[in-house]
Structures are given as structure tokens and as C-alpha cells.
Amino acid sequence: xxxxxxxxxxxxxxxTLTAGVLVAxxxxxxxxxxxxxxxxxxxGTLTYLEFQPHTSLYPPTAGFYPNGGLVNNVTDRLTYQNxxxxxxxxxxxxxxxxxxxATEYTFNLRDDVTFxxxxxxxxxVVAKNIDTYGLGKTDLNLTVSxxxxxxxxxxxxxxxxxxxxxxxxxxxxxxxTSTINSGLVxxxxxxxxxxxxGAGNAAEVIGSGPYVITAESIGTxxxxxxxxxxxxxxxxxxxxxxxxxxQINLVVTPEDSVRIGALTSGQxxxxxxxxxxxxxxxxxxxxxxYAPQTRGVNNSLNIRFTNPLxxxxxxxxxxxxxxxxxxxxxxxxxxxxxxxxxxxxKTALGYKDESALLTFDPDASRDLLxxxxxxxxxxxIREKDGxxxxxDVYVAAPQPLSQQxxxxxxxxxATVGVELNVKAADSGTYAADIKDPLKTPLYHxxxxxxxLDVIKSQFHTLNRNVLLSDDAHLDELLELVASEADPAARLxxxxxxxxxLAEQAYVIPLFEEPQVYGAASYVKGVSYESxxxxxxxxxxxxK
Amino acid sequence: xxxxxxxVGQAALVLAxxxxxxxxxxxxxxxxxxxIKFESPELGLSPAQIADIRATYGADVPPALQFVHxxxxxxxxxxxxxxxxxxxxxxxxxxxxxxxxxxxxxxIVVAVLLAVGIAALSTLAPFxxxxxxxxxxxxxxxxxxxxxxxxxxxxxxxxQLGLVPIIGASPAQALILPVxxxxxxxxxxxxxxxxRSIDEVSLQxxxxxxxxxxxxxxxxxGRAVGRNALLPTxxxxxxxxxxxxxxAVVTETVFxxxxxxxxxxxxxxxxxxPVLQAVVVLSALIFVTxxxxxxxxxxxxxxxxxxxxxxxxxxxxxxGVAA
Numbered sequence: 001x002x003x004x005x006x007x008x009x010x011x012x013x014x015x016t017l018t019a020g021v022l023v024a025x026x027x028x029x030x031x032x033x034x035x036x037x038x039x040x041x042x043x044g045t046l047t048y049l050e051f052q053p054h055t056s057l058y059p060p061t062a063g064f065y066p067n068g069g070l071v072n073n074v075t076d077r078l079t080y081q082n083x084x085x086x087x088x089x090x091x092x093x094x095x096x097x098x099x100x101x102a103t104e105y106t107f108n109l110r111d112d113v114t115f116x117x118x119x120x121x122x123x124x125v126v127a128k129n130i131d132t133y134g135l136g137k138t139d140l141n142l143t144v145s146x147x148x149x150x151x152x153x154x155x156x157x158x159x160x161x162x163x164x165x166x167x168x169x170x171x172x173x174x175x176x177t178s179t180i181n182s183g184l185v186x187x188x189x190x191x192x193x194x195x196x197x198g199a200g201n202a203a204e205v206i207g208s209g210p211y212v213i214t215a216e217s218i219g220t221x222x223x224x225x226x227x228x229x230x231x232x233x234x235x236x237x238x239x240x241x242x243x244x245x246x247q248i249n250l251v252v253t254p255e256d257s258v259r260i261g262a263l264t265s266g267q268x269x270x271x272x273x274x275x276x277x278x279x280x281x282x283x284x285x286x287x288x289x290y291a292p293q294t295r296g297v298n299n300s301l302n303i304r305f306t307n308p309l310x311x312x313x314x315x316x317x318x319x320x321x322x323x324x325x326x327x328x329x330x331x332x333x334x335x336x337x338x339x340x341x342x343x344x345x346k347t348a349l350g351y352k353d354e355s356a357l358l359t360f361d362p363d364a365s366r367d368l369l370x371x372x373x374x375x376x377x378x379x380x381i382r383e384k385d386g387x388x389x390x391x392d393v394y395v396a397a398p399q400p401l402s403q404q405x406x407x408x409x410x411x412x413x414a415t416v417g418v419e420l421n422v423k424a425a426d427s428g429t430y431a432a433d434i435k436d437p438l439k440t441p442l443y444h445x446x447x448x449x450x451x452l453d454v455i456k457s458q459f460h461t462l463n464r465n466v467l468l469s470d471d472a473h474l475d476e477l478l479e480l481v482a483s484e485a486d487p488a489a490r491l492x493x494x495x496x497x498x499x500x501l502a503e504q505a506y507v508i509p510l511f512e513e514p515q516v517y518g519a520a521s522y523v524k525g526v527s528y529e530s531x532x533x534x535x536x537x538x539x540x541x542x543k
Numbered sequence: 544x545x546x547x548x549x550x551v552g553q554a555a556l557v558l559a560x561x562x563x564x565x566x567x568x569x570x571x572x573x574x575x576x577x578x579i580k581f582e583s584p585e586l587g588l589s590p591a592q593i594a595d596i597r598a599t600y601g602a603d604v605p606p607a608l609q610f611v612h613x614x615x616x617x618x619x620x621x622x623x624x625x626x627x628x629x630x631x632x633x634x635x636x637x638x639x640x641x642x643x644x645x646x647x648x649x650x651i652v653v654a655v656l657l658a659v660g661i662a663a664l665s666t667l668a669p670f671x672x673x674x675x676x677x678x679x680x681x682x683x684x685x686x687x688x689x690x691x692x693x694x695x696x697x698x699x700x701x702x703q704l705g706l707v708p709i710i711g712a713s714p715a716q717a718l719i720l721p722v723x724x725x726x727x728x729x730x731x732x733x734x735x736x737x738x739r740s741i742d743e744v745s746l747q748x749x750x751x752x753x754x755x756x757x758x759x760x761x762x763x764x765g766r767a768v769g770r771n772a773l774l775p776t777x778x779x780x781x782x783x784x785x786x787x788x789x790x791a792v793v794t795e796t797v798f799x800x801x802x803x804x805x806x807x808x809x810x811x812x813x814x815x816x817p818v819l820q821a822v823v824v825l826s827a828l829i830f831v832t833x834x835x836x837x838x839x840x841x842x843x844x845x846x847x848x849x850x851x852x853x854x855x856x857x858x859x860x861x862x863g864v865a866a
Contacts, residue, residue, distance in 0.1 A: 047710055053809075055628055138595055143581075143588060198629025200638070218630065218638050219809070220801040251710055253799045257694055258709060265702040267710040428574025428814045431582060462589055 040239070040525060044541040045247040048534075049259045051273035053219040053252045057205040058197035059183035060133055060145035063449075065515065068180050068533040069272065070250075073224060074116075075183030075207035078107055078126065080234035081175065083292075083530045086349055086450055088174050091234045092121065092184065092208075102171040102485040103150075109160040113232045115186040116212045123162040125187045127154035130164055132190050133182055141194035146457055147176035147449075149482060169483045171490055172453040179449070180533060184208060208232070210243040210537045224248040224536070233537065244525065244540035263287055263518055269541070270519040270526075272534070276333045276401060282518045291336035291514035292532035293347040294448025297458045298340040299399060301409070301444055301508040302466045304437035309391060314372040316505035320358060321365035322416040323409055323508050332404045336516055340509030343501045347512070349452050350481075350494030354502035358509065365416045374417070382417040390419040393442040394430055402444055405510065437468045446513050450530035452494050456482045459501070467506055474500060550838055554831040561827035562820075566613065569816045570606050576626035576814045577602050600626070617824065623817035627809070632821045635806055640825075643802035646721055646794070647787050651780075653726035658733035658776075665738050666745075666764060678738060684731035689790050693724040693797035709798065721798045725790045729783055736779050740772035747771075774844055781837040784830055 054066040059075065062068040080091040093107040113121035134151030136144040150168040157163055166173065176182055186206040197205060202216040210230045215223040226243040233240050251268070253259040260278050262268040264285035274282050274289060283289055301323075303316050310316055325339045338346065341355040374382035374389050382389040391413075396402045403422065410420035420442070425433065433439040445466050447458050456478040457463045461470075469475070477500055480493040501507050515532035525538035581588060581596050588596075597603055604612070616623060622632035664677040697720060701709045707716050744750065745768055753767050791804030803822065810818035 049710065136592070138599070141596065141599055143596070144592065146588075193629075195624050195629035195631075198625070200628070200630040200634055217801055218628075218635060219805060220799060249711065251799065253710070255694070255797050255799065258697055258797065258799065261698060261702040262710045265705070267701070267708055426572075426574075426814070427579045427812055428572050430574075431579045432574040435582075 040244050040538075040540040041542065042242075042244050042540070043246050044244075045249060046245050046270060046523070046536070046539060046541065047268045048248055048250045048536075049253040049262060049268045049271040050250055051252075051254060051259065051271075053199065054202070054222075055199060056194070056197045057202055058142060058194060059185065060143060060147075060181045061197075062180040062183065062533075063146070065272065065533065066252075068531075070202070070213065070222070070224075071180045071183045071207075072209075072529050072533045073211045073248075073536050074205070074209040074213060075180070075185060076113070076121075076209050076232065077179070077182055077184060078109075078177040079174065080236065081178040081450060081530045082236065083528060086295075086530060088178055089234060089236045091178070092126075092232065093177070096174070098174065100485065102169040102173070103166045104163060105165075105173055106157070106161065106163045107177075109162070110232055111160045113208055114229075115206050115208045116227060117186055117188070117206045119186055119188075121184060121208050122159050123156045124159075126184060127156050127162050127164075128187055128190055129184050130154055130162075130177075130182070134164075140192070143194070145176070145181045146463070147179050147181045147451070147453070148173065149453065169485050171485050171487070172451055172482060175451040176453075179451070179531075180529065211248065220252050222250040224250065237538075239525075239538050243537045245536060248536055260518075263520070266520070269523050270517065270534075270539075272515070272517050274516045274518045276337065276516075279334050279336070279516065286521055287518045288521055288523075288526075289336070290517045290519065290526055290528070292517075292528040293345060294446070294513050294515060294532050295345050295347045295349075295450040295530060296448040296454040297343060297348075297446055298345050298509040299444075299446040299511050299513045300340065300343065301393070301442045301510065303506055303508065304441050304443060304468045305504075305506060306468055306470055307437040307441040309387070309389060310441050312372050313505060314368045315374070315389075318365040318368035318372070318416065319413065319418065320505045320508050321361045321368065322413050322418065323510075324360040324412055325358075325510050326360065327412070328405055328408050329511050331408055332401050333511060336514050337511040340511050342498050343507050343509050344455060344494070344498055345512040348454070349450065350455070350491045350498075352495035352498045354498055354509075357502040357505075362416055369416060369418070376417050380414070380417060381419045388419065389417065390421065391441045392421045392423055392439060393444060394434060394440055395422060395424045396444040397427070397430075399444050399446065400513070406444060435468065448513065448515075448531045452490050453482050455494055455497050459497070459506075469506075471504075474504075474506075547839065550835055554835050557831050558824065558827050562614070562617065562824050563610075565820055565823035566610055569814075569819055570609075572814060574814060575602065576816055579813055580627055613820065617821075622821040625810070625815050625818050627813040627815045627818075632817050635818065636803065636821060636825065639801055639803045639806050642800060643791055643795070643804060646718065646725065646800070646802065647791060649718060649722045650725035650729060650787065650790075653722055654730035654733060657726060657730035658737055661730070661734040662737040662741055662772075663764065666741060667760065681731040681734040681738070684727050685735070687727060689724060689728055689793045690797060692727060693720070693794055696720045696724055697797070717798075717800070721794050721800060724797070725787070725794045728790060729786055732779055732783060732786075733776060737772060737776050740775050741768055744768045744771045770844070774841065777837055777840060777844070781834045784833050788826055 050066055052066045054070055055064060056067055057071060059071050062071040076092050078091060078093040080089045082089055092113055093109055096105060096107045098105050109123060109126060115121055131154055132142055133145035134148040136142055149172065150166045150170045152165045152167045155163045184207065189206045200216065200218045202213045202222055210227060211224040212227055213222055214225045225247050226245055228242055230242045253262065256275055256278065259271050260282060263271045264282065264287060279289060303310050303319060305311055305316065329337050329339050341353050341358065342351060344351045369382055374384045377383040377388065393406055395406060406422040410422055413420045434443055443466055447454060458466055459474060460478045461475055477497045481490060481497060484490045484493050519526055522541055522543040523539060524542050525540050527535045527538050529535055577597060577600055582593055624631055625635055661677055661680055665674055668674045668677055697709055700706045700720060707719050750763060750767055753763055791802060792808050795802040795805040796808055806818060807822050810822065
């Protein structure tokens with residue numbers, strides 16, 4: 001990520017050295033690009049263009065970018081994940097203790113934090129938040145958060161101390177408390193049903209964050225206003241007190257050309273989702289691009305090995321060797337989309353380089369297919385026992401330029417005699433067919449999350465299960481990642497999974513996915529939480 | 544009166560049919576909104592959790608019961624909740640309807656003005672080449688894609704010339720370009736019909752008589768021809784409503800406006816059945832109402848239809864002889 005926050009200076013913040021956690025602070029010193037003031041200016045309104053309307057502000061649904069961008073700015077979290085170092089630092093919790101097998105977590109809380117409705121953020125409401133996210137509330141349709149595993153319950157020790165217990169080791173929980181999926185909302189907000197977190201209710205979802213949503217027009221616009229009395233930013237940030245901006249006008253602008261045109265013509269200050277093909281035009285207009293990485297499982301093609309066509313390891317290895325990811329990145333994307341070298345991103349926790357097993361080698365690919373008994377037929381596509389080596393893949397709407405990516409992959413596979421049919425479908429057909437390995441032997445997906453459990457979320461049979469796997473050994477390896485209490489050993493367990501995925505050629509990693517934003521040059525202090533959702537807290541206008 | 548009752552009855556039948564067909568078709572689609580939203584791997588829910596959600600949404604109820612339940616809901620004004628957004632459908636529609644109605648009404652007004660202007664110029668303009676040029680305009684307008692027109696208007700008038708802002712515009716400013724975008728394709732068929740009717744009516748003997756008596760071209764167009772040429776145009780105006788709904792979907796998406804069209808587009812892509820069901824019924828209701836109004840307007844414009852002997856007959860949609 002060459003363009004992300006180059007001027008950020010890490011400072012050691014001795015005040016936050018608590019609970020034996022080494023804290024690397026992150027100063028929000030704004031970038032000094034050329035002339036202009038370097039001292040942040042308070043005031044002003046930012047016009048921010050969002051690509052899609054938000055669907056819900058229930059924090060566990062914040063993985064969807066439009067939801068997450070809002071939840072990140074209207075809620076605080078127990079802990080703060082430094083987006084540079086990925087270390088967990090204090091925020092609403094001043095310090096914490098974890099027992100040796102990671103089944104019990106005790107947090108001490110700040111006692112001066114209030115929600116925007118005036119109620120106190122105390123241990124009882126924190127317990128209610130985590131109980132809701134850890135267990136769900138069936139009667140209110142509130143679902144369990146993907147980030148919290150093995151949750152058993154909470155104990156309020158006193159006004160500013162709360163203990164969470166788990167039925168099995170949950171080493172990922174500390175990180176989970178820092179994610180937007182664990183955004184803290186008021187007690188009254190948690191009594192709302194899932195429907196009442198939906199569009200049209202944004203102003204009634206109450207957090208303790210630096211901004212408050214004050215107006216909403218369903219599906220088109222939202223107004224966020226800074227809280228004057230906000231005074232509990234993560235202690236490691238240089239900036240304390242209220243946010244610099246007075247107001248943010250968020251306008252939903254689904255049409256790419258309108259979003260980009262409004263930015264380059266000065267009608268908007270900051271936009272989310274600059275498509276790869278627009279990047280050059282946007283930069284030429286003097287706009288600064290930001291491409292924070294999403295730090296999780298790479299944008300990949302998952303090979304559903306329970307489909308008999310690809311059940312042979314040699315066939316899967318041949319598919320991996322036939323895909324030239326460098327060409328895909330060079331042709332369809334830009335330098336903000338680095339070539340993948342493992343199932344995880346280089347910027348993910350626990351990343352292990354697997355590039356030796358992922359090399360592009362069409363000759364080796366052809367040999368492997370010959371070995372496996374697939375012989376070129378009359379039309380150039382390989383056949384075996386009268387069956388053609390013809391695979392289907394659906395264009396995945398959530399993936400950037402999925403169709404272009406898949407069509408190029410299809411051309412590459414054709415050169416080794418494999419047919420890849422790129423299909424498009426309505427979302428109903430898509431949602432049903434991606435669960436059938438016979439209909440979708442290849443599945444295009446990724447998941448961005450800066451924690452070690454992300455690999456289990458993506459591949460375990462009881463989670464996203466993108467491989468539609470029946471491989472019990474893979475599940476075992478994944479469970480070790482999620483349950484190993486020793487932090488160093490956890491990193492190794494994640495490496496084991498990446499080794500296994502590459503050795504078994506279950507996954508064709510394509511590229512490391514960023515979220516690409518554009519902002520006018522006078523927009524300073526642009527920053528992102530660890531998975532690329534915008535933080536408006538530090539943003540100020542130099543004009 | 545008998546005629547009115549029969550027409551209202553027919554309208555109600557059309558509505559009931561639209562409701563039923565929409566329900567059956569939405570049920571027959573592969574997958575459903577719950578599948579799309581909650582079983583999407585994005586949420587990472589386990590099969591047991593998804594089963595719970597299906598039960599709370601009533602998705603495990605047999606379709607026949609769901610039909611009765613939905614129908615009773617609609618009759619009592621309860622359209623259910625959007626599955627994608629969790630918002631009550633009535634709230635979604637109530638917030639979107641005024642915006643779309645303003646856009647559509649203004650677009651129709653502008654379209655009619657455009658069409659009348661084109662028709663008048665096509666007969667009154669001074670030079671033959673100019674008349675020919677004006678006559679060619681509707682064919683150009685009808686073939687312009689709304690999507691493309693919207694983007695071109697934005698690029699030229701907002702981003703290049705800076706005349707109207709798109710982001711942060713006042714309500715009036717925010718209407719200018721969308722109304723134009725929507726009006727142009729609607730004005731085209733109106734103008735075409737109007738020009739052709741004027742041509743046809745102009746050949747009628749009574750026009751020749753008026754001209755022989757010394758009436759000016761302008762008087763003839765305004766008093767003799769115009770009124771007669773209006774009936775077929777009115778008929779097509781009812782049909783154009785479909786064009787308007789389709790155009791609103793595209794216009795609202797391009798301009799990022801809240802509205803029924805935008806909601807429809809999102810609901811279709813997410814298979815949000817409760818929203819789609821309501822949108823279909825709402826569109827059918829508007830369609831039926833407008834066509835009913837058009838039919839009831841005929842006797843006002845054509846005095847022959849006021850004659851009681853004609854009220855039982857289907858009103859003639861093309862009238863060539865002046866009253």
C-alpha cells in the first residue's frame with residue numbers, strides 16, 4: 001500500500017503501557033503535501049460520496065462497507081487496533097487481563113464515557129453489548145457476530161469492570177473487541193429489533209463515537225455531526241477531544257461516472273470506491289488516491305474439490321499453474337492491487353509466503369493434466385472418459401471487476417485446454433448455486449478482516465465454507481488457529497493452514513484487495529481502521 | 544354512470560390480477576431474499592441460525608397461507624418489511640413516492656410542452672427545411688437511451704459548465720436535469736402522434752372549409768385541428784406511464800435520487816419480495832387510475848360521447864370529424 005498515510009509517525013506512548021501490552025501509538029500528524037497549514041483546523045463540512053446505501057447499523061453487520069463506514073464513526077470499541085502495527089491498544093477499556101487458556105477476559109473501563117443520548121457507558125451496558133453480539137437475540141432477529149466464538153456469558157464486577165467467559169479457548173476475542181462488529185451502542189439501542197437497526201432508523205442508533213447521525217433520507221443521504229463533548233479517543237492517538245469537522249454530508253452516488261465527476265469537478269471532497277480503470281483519470285485531476293489494504297483472505301478462486309472434475313490434486317495444481325496473476329493485475333487492476341502470494345494477504349496477521357507453490361507455469365500445467373489423464377480433444381478442450389474439462393464460475397458482484405478478472409482467467413485456462421465458463425446470474429440464482437459444487441466448481445471470493453480467525457471464517461465447514469469442503473483435516477487445522485492460546489503458536493498454526501491450502505491447491509489466490517478512495521488535496525488527516533473503513537475523526541479541511 | 548361502474552370494476556380486477564401474478568412469479572424465482580441476505584457467506588451464520596431466521600420471517604409457511612396473509616395485509620394497508628433493509632415497506636414507499644411523483648409530473652409537463660412545441664413548429668415554422676428538421680426530432684429523442692442522456696447532461700451542464708450542482712443541490716436544482724432526462728424520451732412518442740394526427744385532421748374537409756372562409760393557419764391549428772388531434776395523444780399518454788416508470792428507475796439511479804424507481808432497482812437486485820410486491824401493486828394502481836381517468840375524459844373532449852346512445856359503446860379512440 002504505497003500511498004497509505006506515508007507521514008504517520010509511530011510514537012511510543014508510555015501512558016498507555018498497561019497490562020503488559022506494548023503499545024505502539026500512532027500520531028495523527030497530517031500529511032504536509034506542499035503548501036498549506038499543518039495545524040489541523042476545526043470546522044467545516046465534508047461531502048463524502050458513498051457507492052451503496054447502508055442496509056443496517058447493527059454492528060455485527062458492519063462487514064458490509066457502507067454499514068461499516070458509519071458504525072466506525074458513530075461507535076467506540078473496548079479496544080483499538082492500531083491500523084499500522086495491528087497491535088491491540090486501550091480505548092474504552094483502560095486495561096485488561098486474560099487467563100492462561102483464554103477462556104476468561106476482564107476489562108477495566110474508563111468512567112467518563114457517555115453515549116450521545118446522555119446515558120453512561122458503564123460495565124452493565126458493555127456486558128449487554130457483548131452478550132448480544134456473542135449470543136444473538138433470536139426474538140429480535142439479532143444475529144451472532146462472526147468475530148466472537150465460544151462465548152458463554154458476562155459478569156459485571158463493578159461499574160467499570162466486566163468479565164467475559166468462554167466455553168472454550170477464545171484467543172481471538174481481544175482483537176474482536178476492537179472491530180466495528182463489536183461497536184458499543186446504548187442499552188436502549190440494543191432493545192431494538194434487527195428491523196429497527198435498518199435503513200430509516202440511523203438517527204436512533206446511539207453510540208458513543210465522535211460523530212452522531214442527525215438526519216437520514218433513506219437510500220440517498222445521511223448527515224453526521226461532530227459531538228462537541230467527545231473526549232475519549234484511543235489514548236495512543238495524538239488527536240484528542242472532538243473531531244475536527246463539524247459535519248459530514250454522506251451522499252449515496254451509485255453511478256461511477258457521477259461519483260468520479262463530482263469529485264474531480266469539486267462538488268464532492270471524498271469518495272469511496274474508485275474503480276481500477278478510473279484511477280489514472282482521478283490522479284490526473286489532482287485527487288489523492290488512498291488504497292488501504294483489507295488484510296484478510298485474498299481475492300481468490302476457491303476450487304470446490306468435491307466436484308469430481310477437480311477432485312484430483314494434479315488437476316487443481318494444473319489450474320493454479322495455468323493462472324497468470326501478474327497478467328490479471330497488470331491488465332485489469334493497478335499497482336494498488338498487489339499479486340497474491342498466499343491465501344492470506346501480506347498485510348494480514350500470520351501471513352506465510354507460499355509463492356513457491358503458486359508459480360505461473362503453463363507447461364507444467366499441461367504436463368499435470370496429461371498425467372491426470374486429461375487429453376486434448378478436437379476443440380482444444382481436454383477430455384477424459386468422454387467428459388470435457390469444462391468448469392463454471394459465477395461473476396461475483398461483491399468482487400471488484402469480477403467479470404473482467406474471470407474472463408481473463410478463462411483465456412489463460414484455455415491455453416492449457418481447460419474451459420472456464422464465466423456465468424452471470426441474478427442474486428437469487430447466484431445465492432443458491434454457489435452452494436452446489438457441481439454448479440460452481442470455482443467460486444470467486446475474499447474476506448477482509450485483520451485477525452487470525454479470518455482464515456477459519458473463510459474455510460471452515462461451519463462458517464463461510466467457501467470450498468464446500470469435506471476435508472476434516474482442514475477443519476482441524478483451522479480450529480487450532482482459533483483455539484491456540486499462545487499468541488506465537490497461533491501465528492504458526494495459521495501458517496500451517498496456508499501451507500495446507502497451497503499444497504492441496506484448494507485455492508488460486510489472485511490479488512491482495514484494497515479499498516480505493518479518492519480525496520481532494522485539501523482533505524487532510526485521512527485515515528482508516530485496520531480493514532479500510534474510513535475514520536473521519538482526524539479528517540480536516542485545509543482550505 | 545353504468546359505464547363508470549363497469550370501468551371501475553375492470554380496474555379492480557386488473558389490480559387483483561396484478562397482485563396474484565406478481566405473488567406467483569416472485570415465489571417461482573430461484574432463491575429468495577432471506578437466502579441472499581442471511582445465507583450469504585458474508586455473515587458466516589451456521590445452518591441452525593439460518594433455520595431460526597427463516598422461521599421468524601415465516602418463510603417456512605406454505606405459499607398458499609403466505610398468499611392469504613400477504614393479501615390480508617395489503618387490504619389492511621400493511622405491506623410488511625423490506626427483508627434487505629428491515630424497514631417497513633409502507634415507510635419506504637411513503638418517503639419515496641413524493642419525490643418520484645414530483646419528478647414524474649414535472650417530466651410529463653415538460654414532455655407535453657416539448658411535444659406541443661415540436662408539433663406546432665412542424666406546421667408553423669417558416670422554412671420547409673426547418674419544418675423537416677423539427678419533424679425529425681422525435682425520432683432522435685425516442686432512440687436516445689435515458690441512461691446515456693442522463694450522464695451526458697450531468698457531464699456537460701454540471702461537471703463541465705458548472706451550471707447546476709448534482710451533489711448538495713437545492714430541491715429545485717436537483718430536479719432540473721432529472722426532469723429533462725426523463726422528459727425527452729417521453730416527449731418523443733407524444734410529438735410523433737400529435738404531428739401525425741395534425742396531418743390527418745388537416746386533410747379533413749372541414750379544415751378546407753375553414754381555410755376557404757379565410758381562417759389563419761394559426762387559428763386553424765389552435766381551434767379546429769388541435770382539439771381533434773388531442774384525443775389520440777391522450778390515449779398514448781396513458782400508455783406512456785409505463786415508459787415513465789422505466790425511465791424513473793434509470794434516472795433516479797443515475798442521479799442518485801430517492802424514489803420508487805431506485806427502490807425498485809435495489810429490490811429487484813436483492814429479490815426483496817415484500818417491496819417488489821408493493822411496487823407492482825402500486826404501479827398497477829397508478830396505471831389503472833390514469834387509464835380510467837383518460838377513458839372518463841374522452842366524453843369531455845369529444846361531445847359525441849356524451850350522447851346517452853353512445854355511453855354503452857366503447858368510446859372510439861380516433862376521431863376524424865369535428866363536432
